[in-house]
Structures are given as C-alpha cells and as structure tokens.
Amino acid sequence: MQHQDKLFASAEDAACRIEALRREIEHHSYQYYALDAPEISDAAFDSLMRELREMEAAHPELIVPTSPTQRVGGYVGEQFASVAHEQRMYSLDNAMNLDELDEWIAGVHKALGHFPELCLELKIDGSSIALTYEQGNLVRAATRGDGVTGEDVTLNMRTVADVPLRLREHAFEGLVEPGAALELRGEVYMPKKSFDALNAAAERAGKQQFANPRNAAAGSVRQKDPMVTASRNLSTFMYAIADQRALKVRSQWELLEWLRRAGLHVNPDVTRAKTLEEVHEFCTKQIERRQDLPYEIDGVVVKVNSFTEQTVLGFTSRAPKWAIAFKFPPEEKTTVMHDITVQVGRTGVLTPVAELEPVVVAGSTVSRATLHNAEEVHRKDVRIGDTVIVRKAGDVIPEVLGPVLSLRPENALVWQPPTVCPSCGSPVVTDPEEVALRCVSIDCPAQAFERLRHWASRQAMDIEGMGNEIIRRLVELGRLNDVADYYSLTEDELAHLATNRSDGEGEPVKLGHTVAAKLVAALEASKGRSFARVLNGLGMRHVGKNTAVALARAYPSMEAIMDASEEQLARVEGVGDVVAHSIATFLRTPDNVSVIERLQRAGVNMAATQEDLGDGLPQTLSGLTFVLTGTLVESGMSRDQAAERLSALGAKVTNSVSKKTSYVIAGEAAGSKYDKAVKLGVPVLDEAQLLELLETGQPPVTEPATQADPQ
Numbered sequence: 001m002q003h004q005d006k007l008f009a010s011a012e013d014a015a016c017r018i019e020a021l022r023r024e025i026e027h028h029s030y031q032y033y034a035l036d037a038p039e040i041s042d043a044a045f046d047s048l049m050r051e052l053r054e055m056e057a058a059h060p061e062l063i064v065p066t067s068p069t070q071r072v073g074g075y076v077g078e079q080f081a082s083v084a085h086e087q088r089m090y091s092l093d094n095a096m097n098l099d100e101l102d103e104w105i106a107g108v109h110k111a112l113g114h115f116p117e118l119c120l121e122l123k124i125d126g127s128s129i130a131l132t133y134e135q136g137n138l139v140r141a142a143t144r145g146d147g148v149t150g151e152d153v154t155l156n157m158r159t160v161a162d163v164p165l166r167l168r169e170h171a172f173e174g175l176v177e178p179g180a181a182l183e184l185r186g187e188v189y190m191p192k193k194s195f196d197a198l199n200a201a202a203e204r205a206g207k208q209q210f211a212n213p214r215n216a217a218a219g220s221v222r223q224k225d226p227m228v229t230a231s232r233n234l235s236t237f238m239y240a241i242a243d244q245r246a247l248k249v250r251s252q253w254e255l256l257e258w259l260r261r262a263g264l265h266v267n268p269d270v271t272r273a274k275t276l277e278e279v280h281e282f283c284t285k286q287i288e289r290r291q292d293l294p295y296e297i298d299g300v301v302v303k304v305n306s307f308t309e310q311t312v313l314g315f316t317s318r319a320p321k322w323a324i325a326f327k328f329p330p331e332e333k334t335t336v337m338h339d340i341t342v343q344v345g346r347t348g349v350l351t352p353v354a355e356l357e358p359v360v361v362a363g364s365t366v367s368r369a370t371l372h373n374a375e376e377v378h379r380k381d382v383r384i385g386d387t388v389i390v391r392k393a394g395d396v397i398p399e400v401l402g403p404v405l406s407l408r409p410e411n412a413l414v415w416q417p418p419t420v421c422p423s424c425g426s427p428v429v430t431d432p433e434e435v436a437l438r439c440v441s442i443d444c445p446a447q448a449f450e451r452l453r454h455w456a457s458r459q460a461m462d463i464e465g466m467g468n469e470i471i472r473r474l475v476e477l478g479r480l481n482d483v484a485d486y487y488s489l490t491e492d493e494l495a496h497l498a499t500n501r502s503d504g505e506g507e508p509v510k511l512g513h514t515v516a517a518k519l520v521a522a523l524e525a526s527k528g529r530s531f532a533r534v535l536n537g538l539g540m541r542h543v544g545k546n547t548a549v550a551l552a553r554a555y556p557s558m559e560a561i562m563d564a565s566e567e568q569l570a571r572v573e574g575v576g577d578v579v580a581h582s583i584a585t586f587l588r589t590p591d592n593v594s595v596i597e598r599l600q601r602a603g604v605n606m607a608a609t610q611e612d613l614g615d616g617l618p619q620t621l622s623g624l625t626f627v628l629t630g631t632l633v634e635s636g637m638s639r640d641q642a643a644e645r646l647s648a649l650g651a652k653v654t655n656s657v658s659k660k661t662s663y664v665i666a667g668e669a670a671g672s673k674y675d676k677a678v679k680l681g682v683p684v685l686d687e688a689q690l691l692e693l694l695e696t697g698q699p700p701v702t703e704p705a706t707q708a709d710p711q
C-alpha cells in the first residue's frame with residue numbers, strides 16, 4: 001500500500017489513477033461478461049482489482065458506490081422495500097404453436113395495413129428485473145412483483161457481475177435528455193452450470209434443491225444477504241426500456257444495439273424477420289438449439305420492431321399487443337419407472353404415482369409423476385420396470401404418457417391397485433360414482449397430515465411459517481392429530497422442536513424462540529380468519545373455496561349450518577345434492593363435531609364476518625361501473641359471484657359496454673364486449689387484476705386501451 005501510494009505525489013494523482021483503474025476494470029468486465037471476448041488474462045484482471053483495492057484503502061475518501069470494488073455490501077434487513085413501477089411491467093401473451101403465432105402476426109398485419117418488420121429474441125427463463133440508472137449510475141434494481149409494485153433488490157443486483165454499476169459513455173450519446181433517469185429492463189437468470197453446482201452443493205449439505213434455474217434465479221435475487229446472491233453466479237440479459245421516449249432510438253433492434261453500447265449484457269441471438277418463413281425458421285431452429293445453450297429458454301419473443309408501430313398497437317391491461325411469446329412445445333423424455341407408489345390425499349383419495357429414474361424435462365428434474373388413478377394405469381398399460389415417456393410443459397405437473405413397449409423387460413410387473421391404505425392399513429373402498437380408490441378411515445395418519453397441511457395453507461387459514469417439515473415433526477411426536485391441536489401448541493415446545501438440519505456435531509438444530517414466537521403469533525392471527533376460510537380449512541369433501549364462500553354467505557354461523565337439513569343445504573347456490581350430503585355427513589360425525597367444538601373453545605371464528613357478508617365493507621368502488629365478459633378460470637367464480645362481490649364494494653355492474661363503463665373485466669375467451677371496450681378505450685382488467693381489486697378494494701391504475709383496432 002505504502003509502495004503504491006508513494007508513486008502518486010498528490011491526491012489528484014491518486015484520484016486520476018483510481019479513476020483510470022476503474023475504467024480499465026469496467027472495460028475488461030464488459031469484454032468478459034457482456035461480449036464474451038476477454039482481452040486480458042484472469043490473473044491480469046485480478047491484479048488491476050488488487051491495485052484498485054489498495055489505492056482505495058489508502059484513500060478511503062475516494063471510494064464511491066459505483067467503484068467495481070463496491071459490488072457486495074449492506075444487508076437487506078427484514079423485508080424488501082416495495083417499489084412502485086413508474087410504467088407497468090407487463091407480461092406477454094402466448095402463442096402455443098406456430099399456427100397461433102401466424103394468427104397473431106396476421107392480426108398485426110391487418111391492424112397496421114402491412115406485414116410488420118419483426119424483431120425475434122430468445123425468451124429467457126429467468127426472472128424479470130428493472131435497473132434504474134441516474135446520471136449513468138445504477139441507483140435501483142426492482143423485481144416485477146405484480147407488475148405495478150415490485151421489490152427493491154438493489155443490493156443483490158449490484159453483486160451480479162454483468163450488471164454495470166455505471167453505464168459506458170456511449171450511453172449518453174443516445175439520450176434525449178442527458179441527466180434523465182433511465183429504467184432498463186430484462187431478465188436475470190441462472191446459467192445451467194451455476195444451477196447444477198448450486199444443487200449439487202445443496203444435496204451434499206442435505207438441503208432442499210431448487211426445482212429449476214428460474215426458481216433458483218428468483219430465489220437468489222431475493223436473498224437477505226447480498227453475499228449469498230453474489231455466490232450464486234447470476235447473469236442478466238437486458239432487452240427493454242420503460243420509457244422509449246428517453247432514447248433517440250426508433251426500434252427494438254436499435255434499442256438492443258444501444259443497450260449493448262451502453263455496457264449492458266444483451267443476448268446475441270436476435271434477428272429481424274420480414275416474412276413468415278423467416279419467423280418459422282428462427283423459431284424452429286431455437287427449439288433444436290435449446291439443449292445446447294448454457295442457459296434455459298422457454299420460447300421465442302416476437303416483437304414488432306418499429307416503436308411507432310408499437311405505439312399504434314398499444315397494450316391490453318396485461319400485455320403489449322405488439323409482442324407475443326412463442327412457447328416451445330412441451331418436452332417429452334423417456335426414463336425408467338422403478339415403481340408405482342400410492343399417495344393418500346386429504347379426503348382419502350389414493351393416487352398412484354410413478355417413481356422414476358430422475359430425468360430433466362423442460363428445465364426441471366422429474367423423479368415422480370402422477371398416474372391419476374388405477375384405471376389410467378390399466379388403460380396406459382404401464383408396468384413397473386417399463387421405460388416410459390414423461391411429458392412436461394413449463395409449470396405443469398409432469399405426467400406419464402405411456403410405456404415404450406419395445407423396451408419392456410421380461411420381468412416387468414403389472415401393478416396391482418392397493419386393497420388396503422398404505423398409511424393406515426384399513427381396507428380400500430371403491431366409490432361407485434368415481435374412478436378413485438379411497439381410504440375412509442378416520443384415523444389414517446396420511447390423511448391427517450394432508451388435512452393439517454390444508455388447514456394451515458394460504459387458501460385456508462394462512463398460518464405463516466407452518467410448513468410441511470414442522471407439521472410432519474409434530475405429527476410424528478403425536479402433538480398434532482387434528483386441526484384443533486394447532487391451538488394448544490406453546491412457544492416453548494415449538495422452540496425445542498428438532499428440525500431436519502443438524503449442527504457441526506451432528507445434533508439436530510432446534511427451531512428456536514424467534515421462529516416459535518412467530519408461529520404462535522401466526523396461529524393467534526389465524527383465529528380471526530373469515531368463516532369461509534374456516535369452512536374451507538375443515539377439508540369437507542367437495543367443499544372448496546367457492547362453496548365455502550357461498551355457505552358463509554347463506555349461514556351466519558357454524559351452529560346454523562349444523563342445524564340445517566340436507567335439503568336446505570342443497571338449496572345454497574352452487575351446493576346441490578351431492579355436496580349437501582357430504583357436508584351433512586361430515587357435520588354429523590361425532591369426531592368432527594368434537595374438533596369443531598375444540599376450535600371454537602380455542603377462539604377460532606365460527607361465524608360470518610363482514611368479509612364473508614360483503615356488506616358493511618367500505619364502498620371504495622362506488623360511482624364505478626363494471627362489465628364482465630368471458631369465463632373466470634383461476635378463481636372458479638361465476639360471473640354472478642364476481643358481480644356480487646363488486647357490488648358489495650359499491651360498484652355498479654351492467655351488461656353492456658358504453659363510454660360510461662369504467663372497467664371491463666375480461667376472463668378467458670372474452671367476446672364482443674372486450675372488442676367494444678378496446679374500441680371505446682375503456683380499460684380492460686384481467687382476472688388477476690379483478691382478484692387484486694376485490695382483495696384491496698382499489699381499482700388498479702391502468703392505461704386505457706386507447707388504440708382502437710382499425711376496422
């Protein structure tokens with residue numbers, strides 16, 4: 001240090017040297033990470049970094065946050081701060097095959113009056129990220145979140161080696177207003193190699209592995225300790241800017257060039273296409289190349305190249321109309337099926353599950369796949385020992401398509417459906433109305449575990465922190481037999497609960513008081529949940545979220561439901577004979593009655609709340625008019641139910657779209673009302689936004705779908 005410092009007589013000299021070193025390091029980082037074209041050896045690069053560190057140690061007053069030595073630092077704390085995106089971060093509509101893609105292109109062609117020039121990019125399977133630069137310096141990084149609000153992950157994104165802490169000077173040439181803030185967008189992802197290394201390390205440490213690189217990337221970005229993120233070897237590809245008007249570029253292609261010149265990591269596999277043939281050629285080529293790339297992709301994003309044309313096409317509430325994601329077809333792989341095991345569900349349904357030699361399908365390792373029911377196993381004629389075809393598309397649950405008969409070993413075993421429950425040994429019952437086999441024992445531990453899990457789950461009582469591992473431990477210890485037992489748990493006993501992890505001496509790590517106190521608080525909070533949640537949480541057969549909501553509206557309390565006859569129950573909207581019978585049977589079973597009584601004594605709410613009834617709610621939507629179109633899929637709500645809930649918040653719901661309509665809610669397969677909304681510039685909300693609105697009582701801020709489709 002002394003030696004270095006002596007070389008620089010004055011503080012100015014030192015400052016000059018430090019700045020020169022920083023520029024040199026930034027240049028070589030760019031060559032290495034963004035261009036994949038290193039000009040110097042790793043050793044020489046390390047030497048430059050070492051000199052900079054030494055100089056900064058001697059002149060700490062010259063350290064700035066954008067120095068390459070300052071990537072890792074700070075601690076996120078308990079929670080990520082939320083960031084309101086100035087411009088919404090959109091999702092993309094999908095084309096599931098080339099025909100759908102052609103249809104979309106034809107629509108754009110019609111709207112613009114000519115075949116558009118298209119910019120084709122790889123669809124990187126990572127997590128959306130927004131990087132904000134002010135005066136060229138990175139000041140903030142945020143996740144997409146729900147598109148309107150994301151999380152501040154600046155400290156973590158600073159550690160990602162290919163994210164420049166300051167932009168290259170070239171960036172300023174392209175700016176409309178040199179000092180303006182720029183929000184650049186792209187994808188942060190985990191290269192396949194880093195993912196494999198991370199999972200191998202997790203396996204060695206006996207920790208849970210990540211399902212796929214996308215989850216691993218999203219999880220790594222949301223670490224409390226930036227040191228952990230730094231160790232995960234994340235990378236980025238940037239491809240967008242929040243406000244195109246900030247730049248002097250006129251097309252997506254030029255934007256990518258500008259981003260590259262500004263120092264950001266831009267994917268090199270892009271092309272422009274002017275014909276359908278060119279589009280098809282690029283897309284099919286990528287399907288073939290997919291395996292060979294060092295990172296995961298799940299499709300090709302096709303964007304209208306010209307910014308002017310993009311503006312003409314505009315946005316829906318969810319996605320741009322000038323871009324579409326062509327999704328790769330589901331992947332199929334072959335692997336050996338070692339066994340068929342039986343899983344016991346919450347209501348006693350027994351599901352055969354294929355136990356597979358682990359195989360990577362569509363980006364994640366699959367070692368188990370559902371076989372649905374015994375009839376399916378028989379119909380598909382899959383036998384233990386067979387080589388089977390496994391199929392998976394994106395997030396969908398993997399399934400076994402069938403056996404490869406030519407590879408069937410001689411000793412392949414025909415699976416016999418169980419005659420007794422694998423968990424409790426009681427005889428299996430075949431329901432004449434269903435294909436499913438069932439265990440009808442009340443004391444079945446596997447069912448008990450599933451029921452306990454369901455009670456604590458997010459859609460039911462939402463007991464934060466009560467995960468599978470803790471529930472399983474408590475069941476093993478005999479402390480949890482039914483859902484009422486939750487409320488007798490004490491902080492002390494939870495604190496002493498052994499986890500799956502062990503310390504240096506091989507002793508199991510205890511849960512500890514901090515976690516235990518949080519669990520007790522979460523249990524306490526769950527006592528005040530709505531009546532519908534309680535009804536859903538009890539896990540009565542055929543009673544899901546929607547039926548529970550309908551019941552909680554129709555009956556003021558548990559007592560009233562218990563007093564109701566089967567016929568009366570069947571008259572509740574959406575209930576019917578079968579469901580009413582199931583509810584009545586459940587509520588006439590003495591064991592269940594005793595659980596309900598114990599829950600009540602523990603203070604769990606057993607009566608309809610304002611949330612259940614919907615009235616007395618703040619009339620935050622009064623003065624607004626809504627029209628519903630299409631089918632609501634995610635929530636399973638009927639349009640009437642949705643209308644009822646909107647009215648409960650003061651909204652007016654009508655049947656036809658006019659200029660006076662405030663919002664149109666478009667479910668799946670929305671029809672002419674949607675088109676009319678677009679024509680009139682009425683904002684359109686999708687189902688996710690509707691649910692958010694019902695939850696918060698506040699309509700989202702939307703840009704009206706101003707650009708009418710030309711006739």
Ligand code: AMP
Pocket residue numbers: 090091092093121122123124125126127128129186187239301325
């Ligand atoms: P999805 O999440 O399936 O609706 O797909 C939309 C997401 O794809 C966007 O929010 C981006 O995070 C991501 N994506 C990946 N690569 C690209 C790309 N080249 N252009 C635009 N979006 C992309």
